[in-house]
Amino acid sequence: MARALKSISARMVLAVLLIHAVLLPLLSYGVLTLVHNVQEELFIDHVRIYSRVFADQLQSGGQLANEERIIEALDSSILGGRCVHAAFELDGQLLLSSMMDEEDGENFEEDFGFGEHDDNVYYLSTPLVVGNTMAVLELGFDEEPTVSDMESTRTTILTIVLIYLLVTVFLVMVLSALVSSPLQRLRRDSHKIASGDYTLRMSVDSEIVEIKELTDDLEHMRSTLVGINARLEGEIASREAAEKERRKAETHLRHMHRLQSIGTMAGGVAHEFNNVLLPILLYTDLALEDLPEDSPIRPNLERVLRLANRAKGLSEQILTFGRPSGEAMTVHADIAPILDEAMSMVRALTPASIEIRIGIQRPLGPIECDPNEIQQLVVNLCSNAYKALSKGDGSIRVGAENFEVTPEFAARYPRLETGGYVRLTVADDGEGMDSVTIERMFDPFFSTREVGKGTGLGLSVVHGIVTKHEGEIVVASEVGVGTAIDIYFPHVKLDRERLSK
Amino acid sequence: MTRVIIIDDEEDIRTVLKEIFVREGFDVAVASDGTEGLNLIRETGADLVITDIIMPGSDGVETAYDIRMEFPKTKIIVMSGGGNTGPLEYEPSAIATNAYLASAEAVGADLTITKPFNRQELIKAVRELTEQ
Numbered sequence: 325m326a327r328a329l330k331s332i333s334a335r336m337v338l339a340v341l342l343i344h345a346v347l348l349p350l351l352s353y354g355v356l357t358l359v360h361n362v363q364e365e366l367f368i369d370h371v372r373i374y375s376r377v378f379a380d381q382l383q384s385g386g387q388l389a390n391e392e393r394i395i396e397a398l399d400s401s402i403l404g405g406r407c408v409h410a411a412f413e414l415d416g417q418l419l420l421s422s423m424m425d426e427e428d429g430e431n432f433e434e435d436f437g438f439g440e441h442d443d444n445v446y447y448l449s450t451p452l453v454v455g456n457t458m459a460v461l462e463l464g465f466d467e468e469p470t471v472s473d474m475e476s477t478r479t480t481i482l483t484i485v486l487i488y489l490l491v492t493v494f495l496v497m498v499l500s501a502l503v504s505s506p507l508q509r510l511r512r513d514s515h516k517i518a519s520g521d522y523t524l525r526m527s528v529d530s531e532i533v534e535i536k537e538l539t540d541d542l543e544h545m546r547s548t549l550v551g552i553n554a555r556l557e558g559e560i561a562s563r564e565a566a567e568k569e570r571r572k573a574e575t576h577l578r579h580m581h582r583l584q585s586i587g588t589m590a591g592g593v594a595h596e597f598n599n600v601l602l603p604i605l606l607y608t609d610l611a612l613e614d615l616p617e618d619s620p621i622r623p624n625l626e627r628v629l630r631l632a633n634r635a636k637g638l639s640e641q642i643l644t645f646g647r648p649s650g651e652a653m654t655v656h657a658d659i660a661p662i663l664d665e666a667m668s669m670v671r672a673l674t675p676a677s678i679e680i681r682i683g684i685q686r687p688l689g690p691i692e693c694d695p696n697e698i699q700q701l702v703v704n705l706c707s708n709a710y711k712a713l714s715k716g717d718g719s720i721r722v723g724a725e726n727f728e729v730t731p732e733f734a735a736r737y738p739r740l741e742t743g744g745y746v747r748l749t750v751a752d753d754g755e756g757m758d759s760v761t762i763e764r765m766f767d768p769f770f771s772t773r774e775v776g777k778g779t780g781l782g783l784s785v786v787h788g789i790v791t792k793h794e795g796e797i798v799v800a801s802e803v804g805v806g807t808a809i810d811i812y813f814p815h816v817k818l819d820r821e822r823l824s825k
Numbered sequence: 826m827t828r829v830i831i832i833d834d835e836e837d838i839r840t841v842l843k844e845i846f847v848r849e850g851f852d853v854a855v856a857s858d859g860t861e862g863l864n865l866i867r868e869t870g871a872d873l874v875i876t877d878i879i880m881p882g883s884d885g886v887e888t889a890y891d892i893r894m895e896f897p898k899t900k901i902i903v904m905s906g907g908g909n910t911g912p913l914e915y916e917p918s919a920i921a922t923n924a925y926l927a928s929a930e931a932v933g934a935d936l937t938i939t940k941p942f943n944r945q946e947l948i949k950a951v952r953e954l955t956e957q
Contacts, residue, residue, distance in 0.1 A: 602941040603837040
């Protein structure tokens with residue numbers, strides 16, 4: 325309600341009403357007074373002229389000679405409708421018209437003003453000289469017609485004023501609607517824009533220049549802001565994306581450096597270890613040679629030899645993590661058969677309750693690799709995937725395809741370069757890993773399983789093999805959902821002729 | 826009798842290798858570093874030298890080079906401990922065993938062998954070299 329009172333149309337109507345409330349009574353009063361005075365003066369002028377002319381006619385017509393003639397003249401003035409009262413005073417004798425009652429004229433002495441004494445009669449005395457004596461013609465005129473004229477004039481004027489007021493208020497309301505409806509439209513539009521509909525064009529049909537200009541300015545502002553907004557949103561999105569990429573690359577690099585230093589350390593440990601292991605192996609061998617076939621010490625020494633050989637195997641696995649092995653790498657135009665062989669091994673080792681889905685593109689390559697190591701890598705990854713399927717069922721997906729590394733993709737992983745790669749994926753729908761586990765998954769001897777179940781070397785061997793092949797490992801894992809490990813091996817760049825030879 | 830000289834800074838390794846070669850009927854002498862080994866060859870000659878790759882003083886690669894220059898007919902086997910054969914502060918790339926072993930072969934070693942190996946492997950390789 326308060327808002328409605330403060331609206332443009334209410335304000336304009338109120339202002340017009342206020343102005344008119346002050347001006348109209350003044351104006352009406354002025355006009356009415358003027359009209360009233362004019363009408364009164366006209367009446368008075370008229371009756372004076374009539375009286376004078378009547379008096380002159382009496383004097384010049386010789387009717388003053390006898391009383392009857394005078395009364396006749398007085399009667400005719402009443403009959404003519406001019407007067408309601410007619411009397412003639414001569415030498416102290418009052419002659420009255422026979423057409424009037426005796427009691428008429430009682431106010432005569434004092435009623436000489438228009439509208440006085442509520443008798444609707446205007447009395448006028450006109451003096452005239454008859455011989456040597458003064459005579460007075462007394463006439464009373466009916467005020468009624470003039471008074472009713474005045475009233476009807478006043479009614480007309482007031483009616484006109486009222487109509488004028490109503491028309492004015494109506495026009496003001498129409499005018500204010502012309503202003504306020506486009507403003508309301510603008511307000512609705514700007515509400516919509518504020519609530520997110522930035523593409524809404526502001527336009528209003530209005531003949532009013534100010535409103536047109538306001539609308540144009542608002543629309544200009546809106547389109548400018550939309551442009552700025554879009555630019556800022558784009559900038560924020562690209563910065564967020566860049567920051568995300570940067571953090572990912574940083575994590576990856578840190579992980580890589582960590583693995584490198586672990587590799588260096590593991591290599592150093594293995595070296596020392598091997599220098600100890602070699603004499604153990606050889607001395608035990610010599611000791612066994614010296615013992616008679618039936619010596620009770622022999623079985624124990626044979627155990628020592630067997631365990632030393634197992635330690636040798638472990639040491640080799642540690643070294644696979646840290647450094648390239650001595651095996652020569654060869655170029656393979658298609659490694660799909662190598663993977664097939666590895667997968668038949670995996671199938672043989674995995675319980676039938678585990679579903680294994682394989683999708684290998686052919687031909688796959690060419691890459692330069694050590695086939696035995698590639699197979700070891702596949703077996704280790706699948707073994708790891710199987711162990712993640714704690715419930716004893718679930719599925720393992722092994723896929724391999726040729727993959728084009730784009731510059732954007734390469735930017736995320738320092739070991740990848742733009743160009744062709746073979747991407748090997750081993751995925752499971754098992755337990756998944758948290759970030760702490762992912763950080764450490766390639767560490768030698770790191771295992772999430774109980775001590776004694778597995779060496780914790782499987783994935784570190786995978787890491788060593790991938791490093792040797794100048795490849796890259798990308799791990800995606802979510803606890804409770806599963807793990808997918810992507811391995812990238814670079815396509816070898818050589819001319820087809822050499823390959824075919 | 827085929828004369829074998831064993832060069833290694835680890836006494837245990839020297840001793841056990843010597844025992845093995847003696848049992849195989851070789852004439853064996855040992856040295857604890859490259860310089861000592863080279864002097865030994867100069868004094869008594871050698872058909873085969875088996876040397877460790879990482880040693881204080883003159884290392885296996887240097888030793889192999891010197892022997893090859895002085896005694897072209899002597900067979901040389903270089904042993905590597907595998908892994909990063911040196912203190913950890915070494916640049917990993919500079920001490921990568923493969924490259925190191927390859928450099929030994931490049932300067933004239935006839936064979937490179939990675940520790941730990943077993944007795945049969947060693948004897949087989951040595952016989953193949955000496956009976957050429």
